Amino acid sequence: MRRGRPALWVKWGLPHGINAGDAIFTLANLAMLRLEEVSNPMVTLHAARVLHQTSLLLTQGQYLDLEYEKRDEISLDDYQPMIERKTAALLSASTKLGPLVAGAGDRKTAYYGEFGRSLGLAFQIQDDLLGIWGDQAKTGKSNQSDLITGKKSLPVLFGLAQNGEFARRWRRGSIQPDELDRLADQLETEGAQRYAQERASEFTQEALTALQRAEPVGEAGQALHSLTLQLLGRED
C-alpha cells in the first residue's frame, strides 16, 4: 500500500512494477534535460548531474536501509549516514536546483543545498517521533506504530543504546498492540523522545541558519521560511 492505494506491483505484478519504475525514472531524466529550452546547456548539464548524483545517493541509502533491517543491532551512529542518503539528499537536490537554474552563484546555491539537507534530517526525525508518539501510532488498534513494524528509527536506536528495560523487551521479539502504550512510555522515560526532539531542533536551527545565509528575498523567500516551520509542525 502506498498512500492508501495498492502499489503498482501488487496490481499488475512485479515485472511490470520494475519496468514501470524504470520508465518513470527515465521520464524524470528526460524532463530534466528539457531545462535546455529555458536555460543554457551548461546549467542543464549541471542540473542533470545533480539529479543523477542524488539518485545514486538514494540507492546507497536504500542499500543501508535494507542491510539495517537484517542486522540485529544498529548503533546510534549508523542512523545519520542512512537518512543523509535516503531523505536529506533528495530535499537537498530540490532546494539546490532552483538557485542553480536561477544563476544564484556557487555560494548561495550551496547554502540552499545545506538548507534542504538540514530540513530533510529534521523532517525525518520528526517523522520518527510521530511514528511512536503521534496520534496515529498511539491508538492501540493501529498497526502503524514503528514499534510494531520494528523500524529502527532514531528513538528506538537511542533506547537500544540505553540497554535498559526497553532494550530488553525489544530484543525478545515482536511487540504486540497491547504493549504499545507501556513501551512508548518506557522509551520516553529512558529519554528517547527528548533526545530525538533535541536532534530535530538542532537540524531545524541549522536549516533556518542556512536559509538566512542564502538570503532569499521577497515572497518566495518568505514562503521557504514558512514552509520550513510548517513542515516541522511549528508556528510561523
Next chain:
Amino acid sequence: MRRGRPALWVKWGLPHGINAGDAIFTLANLAMLRLEEVSNPMVTLHAARVLHQTSLLLTQGQYLDLEYEKRDEISLDDYQPMIERKTAALLSASTKLGPLVAGAGDRKTAYYGEFGRSLGLAFQIQDDLLGIWGDQAKTGKSNQSDLITGKKSLPVLFGLAQNGEFARRWRRGSIQPDELDRLADQLETEGAQRYAQERASEFTQEALTALQRAEPVGEAGQALHSLTLQLLGRED
C-alpha cells in the same frame, strides 16, 4: 541465471536486485555526462537525450514482451513492434552515438542509426532461428530450445499463422524434450525457417546498405562491415 551465473537478485534478494539495477542505471547516465570532458555541452546533452529516449523505448519493448507472454495468440504483425524496442533501439543508439560525438552531421548520423537498427532486427531473428534450429537447441536433452520455453519467436508466430499441424500441437500446451526434433522439422516443413531466414537477410541487406550510405572510412569503417557479417554468422 545470466550468462551461466546466478542473477544478483537470486544471490542477494529482490530488493537488493532492484536497488543495484537503479544504481547501475544511474552510473550509466553519469558516465554519459562525462562526455562533457572531451566534447561540447550541446553534443553531451544530445547524447544524454539519445540514451534516455532509448531507455524509454526499452521499457516499452519490455512491456510488450511481458504482455505477449500472457496472451495466447500473437500475430506476426505483433513481432516487429516488440523487437524494434527491445533489441533494435539499443543497437541503433550504440551506432548513432559514435558519429554524433564525432560531429558527423545529422544525415550521416541518421544512416549510422539506421544501420544499427537493421542490424539489431537481423540479429534478433538470427537468434530466434538458433533458438529452434541451433546446435544447442537441437540436442534433445537441452531445455534451451525456444520450443520448450514457449518463447513467441518469429518462426513460432509464423507457424501459428499457418494454422497447421505445428499450431495445433502448440495450442495443446507445453512441448516435451522428446517432441523437439519432430516439431522443429514440422515447423521447417511449414516454411517457418525459410520465412525467418528471408526476413533476416532483408534486414542484413538494409543494414549493409545503410552502412554504405554512412560512408565509413578507413580501418574503423572496415571493422563495422566485418562486425556485421560476423554477427550474422556470414563470411567476410
